[in-house]
Amino acid sequence: MRRPALLVFAALFFAYEQWSFYTWMQMHGSATAGLAHAWMTLRQDPMVFMAWNDMGVFTAIVLVWLARDLRARGRAIWWWPATLIMGCPPLLVYLATGSDASPRAAAAGSDPAGPRAP
Numbered sequence: 001m002r003r004p005a006l007l008v009f010a011a012l013f014f015a016y017e018q019w020s021f022y023t024w025m026q027m028h029g030s031a032t033a034g035l036a037h038a039w040m041t042l043r044q045d046p047m048v049f050m051a052w053n054d055m056g057v058f059t060a061i062v063l064v065w066l067a068r069d070l071r072a073r074g075r076a077i078w079w080w081p082a083t084l085i086m087g088c089p090p091l092l093v094y095l096a097t098g099s100d101a102s103p104r105a106a107a108a109g110s111d112p113a114g115p116r117a118p
Contacts, residue, residue, distance in 0.1 A: 003096045010092035017087065062091065073098070 028034035042049050067080055075098075082090035 006092050006096035010089045010096070013092065014086075014089040017089070066091070066094070069098075 024034050025031070028037055042052060063080065063084060066083060069075075070077055070079055075094075079090060079094045083094070
C-alpha cells in the first residue's frame with residue numbers, strides 16, 4: 001500500500017508544482033520579474049527569509065542522504081540531479097521504488113543505515 005500511495009502523491013505533487021509555476025508566470029509575466037518579486041519579498045519579510053533558510057538546510061540534508069543512499073545501493077545517480085531540480089516528486093518515486101519500500105527488505109530486518117561503529 002505504501003508504494004502506490006507514494007507514487008500517487010508524487011504525481012499529484014508534480015501536477016501541483018506545474019500549476020503553481022504556471023500561475024506564478026501568469027502573475028509576473030516572466031521568470032525575471034517573478035524572481036525579482038521573490039527577492040524583494042525575502043528582503044522585506046524576516047519570516048519568509050527564515051522559512052527559505054530552513055528549506056535550504058533541509059534540502060541540503062536530504063541531498064546528502066540521497067547521495068549516500070544512491071552509492072550504498074548502487075542505484076543510478078540521475079536521482080540526485082532530478083531531486084535537486086524538480087524537488088519532491090522524484091524523491092517520492094525513489095522512495096517508492098527503493099528496496100526499503102519492498103516487503104522483502106522489511107522482512108529481512110535490514111538496517112538501511114548500515115552497521116554502526118562501536
